[in-house]
Amino acid sequence: MFLNPFHPLHHVRGVGGRLHHRGPAENTSEVKPTTVHADTQGQSFPVFALAHLLGFDLMPRIRNWKDLTFYRPTKRTEYVHIDALFGESGRNVIDFDLIESQFRHLMRVAVSVREGAISSTLLLRRLRAGSRKNATYTAFREVGRVIRTVQLLRYLSDAPLRRRVTAATNKVEAFNGFSQWIGFGNGGVITDNDPVEQEKTAKFNALLTNAVIFHNALDIAEIVRQLQEEGYVIDPEDLAHISPYLTEHVRRFGEYSTHELGLVPEAYDPHLDVDFSPLRGDAPPAPDGYGQAA
Secondary structure, three states: OOOOOOOOOOOEEOHHHOEEOOOHHHOOOOOOOOEEEEOHHHOOHHHHHHHHHOOOEEEEOOOOHHHOOOOEOOOOOOOOOOHHHHOOOOOOEOOHHHHHHOHHHHHHHHHHHHOOOOOHHHHHHHHHHOOOOOHHHHHHHHHHHHHHHHHHHHHHHOHHHHHHHHHHHHHHHHHHHHHHHHOOHHHHOOOOOOHHHHHHHHHHHHHHHHHHHHHHHHHHHHHHHHHHHOOOOOOHHHHOOOOOOOOOOOOOOOOOOOOOOOOOOOOOOOOOOOOOHHHHOOOOOOOOOOOOOO
């Protein structure tokens, strides 16, 4: 998903190119993500700050390094090997005094978003409206500068992390493309000015997209079982490269029969006799009597 402000990869283009979006703060499912991936849209300082206060680890894909600024904790702080990243000495310094003075307000805002008293999107819009005079917004920006600088340094120093972020972002962007392909009507543009109708259109598109993905996953699983019955050995590495975002067999145009909509489908088998533990990096199971708690 590309959610903005906390997951900018999932978006629905509305009237005049505006984006209608929801973030993990509005997530009501049982799945509670702790890491959120985004691209350049997810590099706003207040977004980093609010995500951190809400317990999300925002990990965007980094593209335009030359446009990014690293911030020092104090004017006197200098680094041996990476000082050039932070620009001229004594500049780009975090205002920790402002953060301390506004800390109660920051936490109050974060709790309001978490409890649903205000949406994250509306909050950031209101804060930005008076950003030059709004001390709370400025404090959010300072916290965001801290968090983003730390994330940039992590991204530079951790090659496996860069690979994970790139892989996750690619998957999310593939979902976006698939979702937009499903919502082909009117070029994917929501033309209704009513926020309720916009929300309904977005949710219907998400529902239809997930239904087709589920159907594709069932077809893939059935084909895998058929191959195994014929004696083929299924390599989990091969399955890892198969995407459920298949479109060649889906007919978006034509006549559709609805007389079977009321039929209850047979129970599906979600199990595949394939060992995926090597892909997860799981350790091999310990022999009997070893590795067990006393």
